[in-house]
Amino acid sequence: MTTTTTTPRPADPTANPPHRVVVVGGGIGGLALAAGLRRNGFDVAVHDRDTDPAATGGYHITLDTAAQRALRGLLDPALFARLLASASAVRRRPPDVWFDWRGRPLGEIQVKGLDPDSVDVDRITLRLLLAEAAGDSLVLGSTCTGVERDPGPGGQARATFADGGTDHGDLLVGADGPHSLVVRHLVGSPTSRPAGLVGISGRTPAAALDPAEAARLGPRSSLTVGPRGTALYSGYLDPDGYAVLDAAHARAAVTTGPTYIWGAMFPEATAPDGLRGQRGGPLAATTVAALRAAGWAEGPLQVLTRTDPATVASYRFHVGPRHARDTAPWPAGSITALGDAVHATPPTAGKGAGTAIVDAHALVTELLSARSGGQTLHTAVSAFETGMRHRGTAVVALSMTTVDRILAGSTPAGSALTRLSLPLLAWSTALRGRAGGHRGR
Template identity: 55%
Template sequence: MHTTNGSQRLHVVVVGGGIGGLALGAGLRRHGHEVAVFDRDTDVTATGGYHITLDERALSALDRLVAPEVLRGLLASGSALRLRDRDVFFDHRGRALGYGPDLSGSKSIDVDRITLRVLLAEAVGADLHLGKAVTDVGTGADGRPRVGFADGTTVSADLVVGADGTHSLVARHLAAAPTNRPAGIIGFSGRTRRSDLTTAEQRRLGTRSTMGIGPRGAALYVGFLDPIGNAALDAPELSRSVTTGPTYIWGAMFPESARTDSLRELHGAALCTALLDRFREHRWAAHTLEVIARTDPGSVAAFRFNAASTRAGDLAPWPAGRITALGDAVHATPPTAGMGAGAAIQDAADLLDALSGTALTEAIERYEARMRERGGEVLTAAMRTVRLILATNTTLGALATAALCPLAATITRYLCTAS
């Protein structure tokens, strides 16, 4: 630990090169700290997921972490929510049940996960070390945190931060137990070009995000992504977008069960066919399934929803010290609120701010208190949808869904006509 102009210059090791870890690494480097980010991946473009929503709070946090040109590149590569249609909630027959808020004044963006990770990795630069799998974390004889790697090497630091996701080795070390558990849902996602859908379905889905929920826990999210036509910043020369045309990113969700788990063993066209069959069993209208039927089979992947406690007091259940964690390592969040990556970025910015001019343990204590509060907020929002989906999987929930959806659709249609 060094002192420069009254501020402490720390040697920080970040375990994990996902969005939160890279954001923290970029911020630490920009503000003069010595940092090393380690990740088991050998290629930053080899990442799961497709798109990330960053709201105004996440973008403000990034503004504190990265140089202005990085943020400009992100905005030039992002799809602006203010240019989209209002979100719609559908039932399994494709009937509109309600609308989301007016986004015309929103500063939020959607961006390709690969694009964001690449931009942040470039901001970290030579301080990012790929192909380094962490296998052990602890404290050395000198009292400093120590990290061990699969290749037998070790490194010590003033501060170690676990940004290693849902199955975090660092958080498990701190908590002496898992920090999250399965949320009860298995998700399947893919990409479909808008031009591959029929004109009628393009019109129904529009340029927005939609959520469809039916009886027996079957749900389908469809998000619109167009970083070229709907760019948040009109600077095509700066665009690093992976998506080059209007695209729907979809996510199918089913309650976890032996039958659902078996779908995870399928891939490509076989998985698409199995998903379509499952929705048809639950009497989803054929047109609502076009986005799956016409997807790129190679883009389809499966993943389990994991979630930490929604109670802030349950998060980060360890005393503040020289090892801490951020993002999903602490508050693993299902994707149902689109807030997980943004929360990890805000964690990174808060940690960087806390390290300025304060004793290290006090800084970590202040940071973790804020992180717990934010984690509880995003988890509460995400779990509302998870619980709604699971509620429809009961006998009563299935009957209520089938009975109430037509009524809600009629009311929505009447209100739209009246206005």
């Protein structure tokens, strides 16, 4: 798709709030930012290399109260209502649980940072709704190849694209993920690193499982842990049965029935050969074979063996800085970034997309304040980046808690401890359950 070349407008970005904003990256954070800017009368363009907003995978997304509040400020009320009508209410389903690799229950999971009013939504659904809100500001098939600031005191930020086009703005925002080209321009190097885990995700309708396995997993999310640092997250999503809003006419959910959106995890050091180069059915088969080799029982593997092969894909976990002083380590100016481009977050806390949305809302708020209060662009960007540093490192630390535990179980000693301790914990859990049943009678 040809990118329109824009003519730079003389401006002094150090003295004025932005008239035009260019966003590089049309993921959740970039689209949320474009939607909020567009709603508030800013001239904005968001460029994304994808040609279809539905071309996205990954887990379902958990939106806590902060993320929902941010979306309420970014979206038109009718569109926000459609989002809630397409989401599952966490409080309406049973608590999350964890199992051992043979499918034995180990107890409930206490999820830090998950407030009772959190909702789950399919990533594809959320991206499509945000793309609708971004409207004609979204430019698809537009691959950014470079960013820079035009010389001189009135120089604008400029993005160049693979088709030779350019786009200028008073402010340029990188929302282009862990491998951010924009952040590389600002810092000279990546600000994220591999977290040490490889993930494989897919989608399996609950109806595809045997009745016994469907009953074991239940209408809840779960984490199953096994030897050699292996793990399997099964996220339960049902926007029909556990709807946030009783408004079927407004429902836009891609997921239309009880579905497990699962993610298997392996330490990179011991992941199966060729895992990153496969997709679909071959990738699912490789994943199942690797878990069997680690000793997993067939029951917990059923959510993988009954999956839709077309939905299976692999990805690498990346993590950003854990300390605020190392986040956004550049002087505030007419080029900034947000979300995973700055504070890459593994999916193990369910907070990455929600934090990017909060970032987007914070930046819109600061730009509106600059526009109404006569502040400079740099002042607004500086205030935004200060808040982002602390917000981003908090969620990175939370997400790495689970990653660190999984990696600790991948060592020979950790794997041996897993094989010894989890069956004992399962036995203890079953004993407590039987004792509770007798007391109930």
